[in-house]
Amino acid sequence: MIGRTNLERIPPKTINMNKILVIDVGNTRVVLALFEKGKIIYKNYFLTKIDNIKMELTRIIPELNINGICMASVVPRVGNEIQSICQKSFSIPFVNITSQTDLGLTFLVPHPHYLGADLLVNAFAAIHKYGTSCLIFDLGTATTIQLIGKEGLFFGYNIIPGLKIGMQSLFTNTSLLTEFNISPTKDLLGLDTKNAVLTGVIQSHVFIIKGFIQSIFESYTQIGDITTLVTGGNTSYVLELLPQHVIFDPELTLEGLHLASTKFLVTN
DSSP states (O other): OBOOOOOOOOOOOOBOOSEEEEEEEOSSEEEEEEEETTEEEEEEEEESOHHHHHHHHHHHHHHHTOOEEEEEESSHHHHHHHHHHHHHHOOOOEEEEOTTSOOSOEESSSOGGGSOHHHHHHHHHHHHHHOSEEEEEEESSEEEEEEEOTTSEEEEEEEEEOHHHHHHHHHHHOSSOOOOOOOOOOOSSOSSHHHHHHHHHHHHHHHHHHHHHHHHHHHOGGGOOEEEEEESTTGGGTGGGSOTTOEEOTTHHHHHHHHHHHHHSOBO
């Protein structure tokens, strides 16, 4: 079991925590959210392209009197550019949550420094928000599955192709399929090629999620109650097909970043 030492110490500053900007840099999109007194008052999405993000940061930071910025990135180049923009252009306390940041988690995995910041932020948010062990499905560009104990023990994780990646793989590697956009369906079987692809992609993801829920619950009875969460931009395609006990928490990562900001940005 491996602990974490904090290798990203923030220069000690006393700041007003009323307005904190959090930045979630994903493989496909970047999410900006402004928290005021713990509540989201602004949120915006961009493709993971630095020019769009730079323009928005330059616009909103002076306008909104932001007191601090907390970021997690799974795209290092973009994350580094955002950090450089924020620190060079604005004298605002900034923290970048990485696999080296001490969030109070411990690990069974042998190399936790390879874990994505999004996994760690979601785990950190979940155990503080729900107070139980949590099984977390994050449906983004990739779908990640992780189990975190209520005391912060990171049991392990899975990474599988996301819904859209799986669908794009079919279009790329087959000759007769015509490309089209994904859309929700509750059908179990398709009655034409398009619907066969949609039902196959969506239902297979649902079966994966249900299968992991059942297997994890059966294999980890020793850790007590497990809260099952689903988050991420592709959740809408499968949400209505999931068991009723699964909690949809669309702001889990953003709330985790805000919570981390209260830990690493020194308050009054």
